[in-house]
Amino acid sequence: MGTVYIVGTCDTKGAELNYAKGVALSAGADVVLVDVGTLGEGAGADIMAREVAQFHPAGEEAVLGQIDRGTAVSAMAKALTAFLTSRNDIGAVLGLGGTGNTALVTEAMRALPIGVPKLMVSTVASGNVAPYVGPNDLTMMYSVVDVAGLNAISRRVIGNAANAAAGMARNPVPSSGDDRPGIGMTMFGVTTACVTEVREMLGETHETYVFHATGVGGQSMEKLADSGLLQGVIDVTTTEVPDLLVGGVFPATEDRFGAIIRTGLPYVGSVGAVDMVNFGARETVPAAFRDRRLHVHNAQVTLMRTTPEENSRIGAFIVDRLNRMQGQVRFLLPLQGVSAIDAVGQPFHDPEADAALFSAIRTAWRDAPNRRLIEIDAHINSPEFAAALVASFHDIHA
Structure with missing residues (x-):
């Protein structure tokens, strides 16, 4: 007691x-x-x-x-x-x-x-x-x-x-007795297919904790990492970074990725849903952004497509944090699109903006024995990409 x-x-x-x-x-x-x-x-x-x-x-x-x-x-x-x-x-x-x-x-x-x-x-x-x-x-x-x-x-x-x-x-709550390693994962509606497939592939061997990437979701995952309650992270959805840098309503803090840097946890990540900045209802979008490419996700959420310039900044922010990680790191780029609405024929499909993101990460990436940048010529929600995430995780987490 x-x-x-x-x-x-x-x-x-x-x-x-x-x-x-x-x-x-x-x-x-x-x-x-x-x-x-x-x-x-x-x-x-x-x-x-x-x-x-x-x-x-x-x-x-x-x-x-x-x-x-x-x-x-x-x-x-x-x-x-x-x-x-x-x-x-x-x-x-x-x-x-x-x-x-x-x-x-x-x-x-x-x-x-x-x-x-x-x-x-x-x-x-x-x-x-x-x-x-x-x-x-x-x-x-x-x-x-x-x-x-x-x-x-x-x-x-x-x-x-x-x-x-x-x-x-x-009356402290006893341990559940589940000896499967706990894995943190980030998800958004537009990356649900990927995360669901990864969860199913890991379900027999790992207990997965999914965090909705709404600003506090990423913070919660990293708080668990700092608390010693995770054995690894599969950070599929880093969409809170665009909201931080551009001004959306679901922002990360400047400490995004900080827990991984501090703890050295095995980390597999990607750029899920960084093609968008989140706002509330359509009428709440700031005046400075009302002429941008917008997509009404639902009555309470309006998405704005990130530009090539913004994607360069997003990529630079992410890779700067990745380069500081001393644990085992695998970071995967889905070259055919980063969200469900960034696929061919979808409203946010923009190869130029995606290319700016990928280029920023490639250019600043610092090779190290513990870190690998992996490019997959597939969409983020494809079975191929989910399999690559799982394979990468098994590669760094026994």
């Missing part, structure tokens, strides 16, 4: 945090109350704010020596991240607070591996929580009333959260 770490600012939320601690203790959990306040000493903490602050790379003064509260809170978030990631007994993390403490605590929670229970009781949990959650298994629980004193409502909400955290810490 792990320990419940209850985290908050004891200088302003001491009563609420100590109440949560009491509930979790009554539920049978081991509990540590961690103070991350920057205004002064709080009561009841097991780990004082100065102890957490000492985990900041620049030391305690970088956190508690700040006059500006915003600067202090940002510094405390870095210190808390280092503190929590140094612990080996976490059964669950429970945070309580308003906007400032939510930003502080969830930053540290996001650094923890997938599978570690993370629960944040927050005044902002009924709004857009994407900046707090990101690609993580982080649960946001709306506080209903402000975390500003105990009353009949706050006791119920905080008590429920404390019991939930205690229950998760006391």
